[in-house]
Amino acid sequence: MKLNMTExxxxxxxxIDEERMDAHNSGDLKEKMLxxxxxxxxxxxxxxxxxxxxxxxxxxxxxxxxxxxxxxxGNLKLCCLQPQVRSMFELTxxxxxxxxxxNQDEALNSF
Amino acid sequence: MSRExxxxxxxxxxxxxxxxxxRIGESIAYSLKSFQGNRRELAYxxxxxxxxALANAIxxxxxFDPDKDVRVLISASDQELKIKVFDQGLGFDIETLxxxxxxxxxxxxxxxxxxxxxMDKVRYLREGDCNxxxxxxxxx
Numbered sequence: 001m002k003l004n005m006t007e008x009x010x011x012x013x014x015x016i017d018e019e020r021m022d023a024h025n026s027g028d029l030k031e032k033m034l035x036x037x038x039x040x041x042x043x044x045x046x047x048x049x050x051x052x053x054x055x056x057x058x059x060x061x062x063x064x065x066x067x068x069x070x071x072x073x074g075n076l077k078l079c080c081l082q083p084q085v086r087s088m089f090e091l092t093x094x095x096x097x098x099x100x101x102x103n104q105d106e107a108l109n110s111f
Numbered sequence: 112m113s114r115e116x117x118x119x120x121x122x123x124x125x126x127x128x129x130x131x132x133x134r135i136g137e138s139i140a141y142s143l144k145s146f147q148g149n150r151r152e153l154a155y156x157x158x159x160x161x162x163x164a165l166a167n168a169i170x171x172x173x174x175f176d177p178d179k180d181v182r183v184l185i186s187a188s189d190q191e192l193k194i195k196v197f198d199q200g201l202g203f204d205i206e207t208l209x210x211x212x213x214x215x216x217x218x219x220x221x222x223x224x225x226x227x228x229x230m231d232k233v234r235y236l237r238e239g240d241c242n243x244x245x246x247x248x249x250x251x
Contacts, residue, residue, distance in 0.1 A: 053162075
């Protein structure tokens with residue numbers, strides 16, 4: 001999975017540079033997040049603007065990141081969801097779990 | 112003249128084929144001119160159920176065995192869209208899986224539930240020496 005990372009203070013933004021997040025590539029995101037948590041970087045923004053499709057594994061990877069960040073007194077927030085991706089969060093009721101923002105700035109300013 | 116579209120494809124038991132199969136399903140959904148609903152949404156849902164069913168077959172049923180294959184059969188008429196995903200494994204209890212409710216904090220367990228939620232009829236059968244996950248979507 002192609003991931004682009006930027007850091008602003010304590011917050012790491014991971015932009016998913018893939019059209020699909022599925023059972024084939026979601027493990028890469030989980031691994032990258034665990035690596036960041038091990039480095040003490042527990043405040044994450046995940047930018048999903050390039051993602052057109054997400055399946056249950058992709059959602060599971062984000063839930064994993066959210067749980068691990070919360071357990072370390074950090075947070076994981078989402079931004080820039082395409083409408084079809086947003087509808088998956090609603091279908092699974094995960095929009096009640098995650099803080100979801102329309103753009104990166106809003107997400108960064110919310111910490 | 113038959114107005115039915117049929118696609119029969121077999122891929123190696125690897126998750127790298129999920130995108131390819133999902134996109135084929137999406138294309139078929141967009142071609143269903145008689146469907147009066149939101150075709151974009153239908154296309155996404157067909158992509159999703161194919162991805163979930165194939166990932167299940169590869170991991171749970173075929174246990175990532177590289178020597179196995181997964182066969183996918185998609186047929187579409189004016190009335191319905193039928194998807195069959197064949198695996199060569201020991202199978203799994205789909206009824207039990209469908210009844211489990213994933214909690215918000217659960218990382219897994221949503222795949223089969225999404226299939227049941229988005230399709231009108233779902234069965235898991237034995238056909239010859241394979242198991243078949245059969246999913247039906249009524250188009251009217």
